[in-house]
Amino acid sequence: MPHLPAPTAPHPGAAPAPAPMRSAAPGRGLKGRIGVPGDKSVSHRALMFGALAVGTTEITGLLEGEDVLRTAAAMRALGAEVERLGEGHWRVAGRGVGGLVEPADVLDMGNSGTAARLICGLLAGHPLFAVLTGDASLRRRPMRRVTEPLLATGARFTGRAGGRLPLAVEGAAEPMPLDYEVPVPSAQVKSALLLAGLCARGTTRVTEREATRDHTENMLRHFGATVRVAAEGNRRVIELEGQPELRAAPVAVPADPSSAAFPLVAALLVPGSEVTVAGVGLNPLRTGLFDTLREMGGGLSVTNARVEGGEPVGDLTASFSALRGVDVPASRAPSMIDEYPVLAVAAAFARGTSRFRGLAELRVKESDRLAATVALLAANGVRAEVEGDDLIIARDGAPAPGGGTVETHMDHRIAMSALVMGLASTRPVAVDDTGFIDTSFPGFTGLMNGLAGGPAIAAPPSGLRE
Ligand SMILES: O=C(O)C1=C[C@@H](OP(=O)(O)O)[C@@H](O)[C@H](O)C1
Ligand SMILES: C=C(OP(=O)(O)O)C(=O)O
Missing domain, CATH: 3.65.10.10 (Enolpyruvate transferase domain)
Known part of the structure; x- marks a missing residue:
């Protein structure tokens, strides 16, 4: 029998033991060139x-x-x-x-x-x-x-x-x-x-x-x-x-822009950072986040743009930037639908008001991501409001306070967004369970710690209550 790696939850509904983690400011900028897993x-x-x-x-x-x-x-x-x-x-x-x-x-x-x-x-x-x-x-x-x-x-x-x-x-x-x-x-x-x-x-x-x-x-x-x-x-x-x-045809899978989003946003937020993610898929129906981060004043550039396996790809470099608030139209949502939680984290460090419009679909993802994102921010001292289907975050450009514990609700993107926040906030950010990160981004913690030059993301020393 050919080998197929075993899924981590072998029985329907059998939840593996929660894996809490905590992220803290690395004490220096994130540095390096990495690859992220396939799209x-x-x-x-x-x-x-x-x-x-x-x-x-x-x-x-x-x-x-x-x-x-x-x-x-x-x-x-x-x-x-x-x-x-x-x-x-x-x-x-x-x-x-x-x-x-x-x-x-x-x-x-x-x-x-x-x-x-x-x-x-x-x-x-x-x-x-x-x-x-x-x-x-x-x-x-x-x-x-x-x-x-x-x-x-x-x-x-x-x-x-x-x-x-x-x-x-x-x-x-x-x-x-x-x-x-x-x-x-x-x-x-x-x-x-x-x-x-x-x-x-x-x-x-x-x-x-x-x-x-x-x-x-x-x-x-x-x-x-x-x-x-x-x-x-x-x-x-x-x-x-x-x-x-x-007819059978070879497929070369580009690096996932939705995964690249996490190290790139972290680099924009942690002072002194410069991070390159190589070979990222740049299909224009997936790149709304990158356009939005640029509108916020984020230093984000593409080099080595090319077509591989029929999809445009390029190397993306992000460096620490002072961000400003942004108004994202509803029409852009499909091209960045999975990126709103980490964009909300970026907005928590920006000066001015951000409004993300037309996010009804976020309510039917792995969790209700609209509610989970508001709770993620609230647990870490950042107020966000939902008006209809819009998310609004008004900030003064200071680092987010942090110090909270985030409930991930079986949602990999909530877990990774919270851990990115902790790398840049004044106090560490804890998450109750990181197990679901493996659904889309196996190796996330190791890659981020490699960029940080040490264990910026780690299991909390004594569970979540210290
Ligand atoms: O077609 C796909 O591969 C996906 C489509 C999106 O979902 P919706 O079609 O529900 O918007 C996205 O959120 C999901 O991560 C992947
Ligand atoms: C929404 C997502 O995936 P899916 O709908 O495939 O569970 C996602 O990966 O953010």
Whole structure:
């Protein structure tokens, strides 16, 4: 059997023991050039497309975070051969479009919304029965946004109240193509519908009211499908010709801009810092944070810009900067949706008022990120307000006080954002559990401590109460 690293939570709902940590000012600037793990969105999709292609897909730079390992295990359970050849180097022998087989057991997607929702789309187009579940965070997240439109393929879904996981799926024997306008800005919904469309005869049409990350469209083309994308005002209309023969194709996964965000924001906030993150994915539908940090006066530059594996990448350098408040329009939210917690930390060190508009989607992430971000800041002496779907943070440019303990609510991005805050605040910042960081950024603590030149992030000496 090829080796597949074991997920850390082997049973649905079995929470591993919490791993508290605390971060403190390193006493000097963060310095160095680092790489961060592969892009999570691209990694999930590379495994899924590999499983649907004819032939063997080689993936390099795959994120070996828990979320992606769940997708790897699911693709194996659906009949693909998934093999780890070395660090980040994986091989998938696919079964062809429509060729997935019924899994023998429940598919546990752990903490991953992307895996659960995209796999709903995959399953809808195959005549099989499957049950999806996840951890306590994922079991709270809405699934109707994918299952409702997927009903028109002929698939059937039975879930808990509110359409949540665990969810039983009966895929369609002869799936119908969809024509659907996605009411929320969600690349996961768009992607699930396109994946279902692969198995349908005829043209699937998905309209989005604002552009979201387009890794699925790019990868469909890369594997040989016919995809047309047309702009109609702000709308994007994506048309996919069903039942293509996808051909295996190599995928080089760029470094994840959503992970690069943490060391780069830390460098902007810790005096004397200069940090470079190499080979970061710079797909324009992912780079809203970097534009916003520049608008705040952040010293952030791109060198060595190039195209690798069909995606733009570059080396990003951030250096300590005095930041000012910023007004971020709602239209920018899809291009930086996972970056708001760490942007809020940056705003806590800026002079002036920051307003981030249109953040309703943050309420349905691994935690209610709007509430969790307000609580993160409040625990550390920074007042933030929510007005409708906007987050407002007004500050005078002084370092944030810190000194608090942050509840992470099973949310990796809340944990990392809090630890970044502690590196720059007057007093240390503690988090109750860092275990979920491994879902997207294994090695985070070691990398940050390497930049700090010592254990700036460490387990608190005597638990959280000192
Ligand atoms: O398609 C994807 O890979 C993702 C889309 C986003 O979710 P939504 O589609 O729910 O906005 C994002 O928050 C998530 O981390 C990854
Ligand atoms: C929202 C996220 O992921 P997912 O929806 O895949 O759980 C994230 O990584 O911030």
